[in-house]
Structures are given as structure tokens and as C-alpha cells.
Amino acid sequence: MIYDAASFSTYRHDFPMMAATNRGKPLVFLDSAASAQKPLAVINAMQQFYSQQYANIHRGIYEISESASHQFEQTRETVRQFIGAKKAEEIIFVSGTTAGINFIANTLSLGSDNRQAFKAGDEVILTEMEHHANIVPWYLLAKRIGIRLRVVPINDEGELDLAVYQSFFNDKTKLVAVSHVSNVLGTINPIKTMAEMAHHHNVPILVDGAQAAPHLPLNVTQLDVDFYTFSAHKLYGPTGIGVLYINERFLHDLPPYQGGGNMIRTVSFDEVTFAKPPHCFEAGTPSIASVIGLHAAINYLSTIGMDNVRAHELELLDYAETQLKSHPEITIYGRAKEKVGLLSFTLGAVHPHDIGTILDHAGIAVRAGHHCAMPLMERFKVPAMVRIAFGIYNNTADIDHFFQACESIKGMFQ
Ligand code: ALA
Numbered sequence: 001m002i003y004d005a006a007s008f009s010t011y012r013h014d015f016p017m018m019a020a021t022n023r024g025k026p027l028v029f030l031d032s033a034a035s036a037q038k039p040l041a042v043i044n045a046m047q048q049f050y051s052q053q054y055a056n057i058h059r060g061i062y063e064i065s066e067s068a069s070h071q072f073e074q075t076r077e078t079v080r081q082f083i084g085a086k087k088a089e090e091i092i093f094v095s096g097t098t099a100g101i102n103f104i105a106n107t108l109s110l111g112s113d114n115r116q117a118f119k120a121g122d123e124v125i126l127t128e129m130e131h132h133a134n135i136v137p138w139y140l141l142a143k144r145i146g147i148r149l150r151v152v153p154i155n156d157e158g159e160l161d162l163a164v165y166q167s168f169f170n171d172k173t174k175l176v177a178v179s180h181v182s183n184v185l186g187t188i189n190p191i192k193t194m195a196e197m198a199h200h201h202n203v204p205i206l207v208d209g210a211q212a213a214p215h216l217p218l219n220v221t222q223l224d225v226d227f228y229t230f231s232a233h234k235l236y237g238p239t240g241i242g243v244l245y246i247n248e249r250f251l252h253d254l255p256p257y258q259g260g261g262n263m264i265r266t267v268s269f270d271e272v273t274f275a276k277p278p279h280c281f282e283a284g285t286p287s288i289a290s291v292i293g294l295h296a297a298i299n300y301l302s303t304i305g306m307d308n309v310r311a312h313e314l315e316l317l318d319y320a321e322t323q324l325k326s327h328p329e330i331t332i333y334g335r336a337k338e339k340v341g342l343l344s345f346t347l348g349a350v351h352p353h354d355i356g357t358i359l360d361h362a363g364i365a366v367r368a369g370h371h372c373a374m375p376l377m378e379r380f381k382v383p384a385m386v387r388i389a390f391g392i393y394n395n396t397a398d399i400d401h402f403f404q405a406c407e408s409i410k411g412m413f414q
Helices: 005-014 040-053 063-083 097-109 136-144 162-168 191-200 288-304 306-324 352-361 374-379 396-413
Strands: 091-094 123-127 148-152 173-179 205-208 227-231 242-246 264-267 272-274 330-333 342-347 367-369 385-389
Touching: 005 288, 005 306, 040 063, 040 288, 063 091, 063 242, 063 288, 091 097, 097 136, 097 173, 097 205, 097 227, 097 242, 123 136, 123 162, 136 148, 148 162, 162 191, 173 191, 191 205, 288 306, 306 342, 306 396, 342 396, 352 367, 352 385, 352 396
Parallel strands: 123 148, 123 173, 173 205, 205 227
Antiparallel strands: 091 242, 227 242, 264 272, 330 342, 342 385, 367 385
């Protein structure tokens, strides 16, 4: 299907929240990077599962449990296709991106038969544009074990300095952990190139895909990454569920992350033997209905086509950037050549929280604050920014509402 703006606009009607109000005004939702709204397809799939098909999985020997297990495992296969993984067992269900990154930080910090545990002096390469979810787990390891964090700087456009990245590799480098897309700048990082450079030095790469999976066609095999993680709730799916892709070259090499039911073969007080991946990494009853909801979200997006999602968001970004020309008082942070559809900004000397509050009263939902990226705020020497972020339901009228509200903000503070 080739992108066509007019037919794309009908997707907005699939989202009941597009008819909601905010502070008594029609909702203008420009905060999809925080969490996306849900289409009826997702809401109905979860409601149907809970009301007609609900049972625990991988345990029951009755029909509805077998059917729930089947749907759960079918979702694994659907995720595999969606992200271009080679095998379904490379897909691990976790509670979200944060859990996926903590999973890798914790399992790599333990050793295995074939791999040394992280030790004092080992280095992990991060970047200046990371979300706290891809900083704090490594900071905790730095405090606990004494690993060293190397931070790749960005230029004023919000692009990584790859020469510095290249220069960081040495025999102490144990991992690269980088976001695919910055949640603040919208920059799309050159993951394939970064993975090639890391692998040249025999270093694995973990990618935080939270802000990429909802916006870009993905192929983890082509990107040749070792670990890739994202959340369902930004992908028009439910909260509390996400995906951790573990490349098969690591699948049998990581120790179990959490112990419990569902991840074992045999248990005695003297010895435990474990299930094969992916099940050995999924202890306890998972968020089954959320996995069903994720399945519906991916089916929904696949019907639209991720190329079309990308085309739509680029069109909105282009429209917003054209409007910006008549708003010189708005400073945009993040002018990378490759971006997704979001804009972070400040407006004159008005505090971003004031802007967020005024927009809120106009019915417009945006994020204002440090965006869980305090080092990036420091890099741009601002305490906070306002961010507008587009989803498949947004249209140019939403952007017009936003700029009209900016006019009134200017009026108030002049
Ligand atoms: N990480 C999400 C955001 O950027 C919550 O808003």
C-alpha cells in the first residue's frame, strides 16, 4: 500500500480517545512518545480474551488454557515477523523497555560457562542522549561492580559523534548500550553502522528501541544487533508488556534472570534444571492479556504498514517545521538529518512547565520537563523542554491548534 494522506486520516476514528476531552476541550493528543492511545482492535482483543477466553498459560490441560497458550505463543511468532528476528525463541516477553535493559545489565553482570562476568574496570559505552532507563541500570553496575561508563557526545544538531564512539573501543569494552531513537531529539541513530563497529571489536550491542519500534520498519537481523528492547504501550498496545530480543548467538549463553514457575524443567532442593529459551527467561505468570493486546496492536500496524506510518509522521513533521518558520521565538532541540515525528522546544524565556499547563487548559496534551534525560538537558543548558510527539491518529489540524495556543502563550508573556 502506498501512503495516501486522505485515506490515512480514517485511522483516527479507530481510536476512541480521539473523541475524549481534556479540561473540557476536545483532546489534542501530542504525547504519543510518552504513551500512545489504543485502537479499538487492541481494546476489543483484550476485552474478548478476559470475558470469553481467559485462563493461565502453559499449565492447564483444558481447552481454554491450551487456547490461551496458543495465542500467547502465536504472539511471539508475530513479534518475530514484525521485528525481523530469525527465530521465535529470540523473543522474550518482559514488562517493558526498562525491564529489558535491566535484564541485560543484570544477566551480563553474572558470568556463564562461556562468558566472564562484568568486573571492575570493564567499560560500557553509552551516549549523551540516553533515557534514564539506559543510564541508571549501568550506573548501578558501576556502583556495585566498578564498571566504567564511557559516554559518546552529540553535536548541536543532536547527532552522535561517531569518531569519538570509534575511539572508545579497547580491550576493556564489554558492551554498547544505545537508543535507536532519542525520546527528546527524535534523532534516529545509525544502529547498523554502530553494530558493525562494535562487532569489529567483538563487543555486543544492546539497543533501546522504545522510541523506534512505533515509528520505523524494523529488522533486527539486518541491523545485526545482539539485544533489542521496546515497550508495547508506545506501540498502540497495552502497558506492562514489552519485548526483549536476544540474538540467538547469546540465547544459550545468558543465565536465567529471575527464578520461579514456568522457567524450569525439574526442581529439587539440591538441583534445578531449566527450560529452554525463551521460557527459562520468563519466570511466573506473565501479563497474558497484555500479550494478546500486543498481538492485536502489531496486526493493526501491519495492516497499515510501518512504511506508511513513517510517511505519515514525516509529513506531519514537515508541516510542523514549516509552521515553525513563523515562530522565531521557538527554539528546537534536535535537528538531525534522520528524525522521527517529534519536536522538543523552549519558547522564549517561558518555563516549559508553564507552557505545558497553558496547553493543557487548551485541551492539548504534551510532555514538559526533563523527559527522563537529565544529562541531555544539561548538554543543551536548559532545565526542561516541551515536547510534541506525533502518532498515526494526529493530523495537521492538531498541529494548527498547537501553534495557535503558542501564539496566546507569547501574548501572555510579552
Ligand atoms: N519515555 C517516555 C517519554 O519519553 C515516558 O515520555
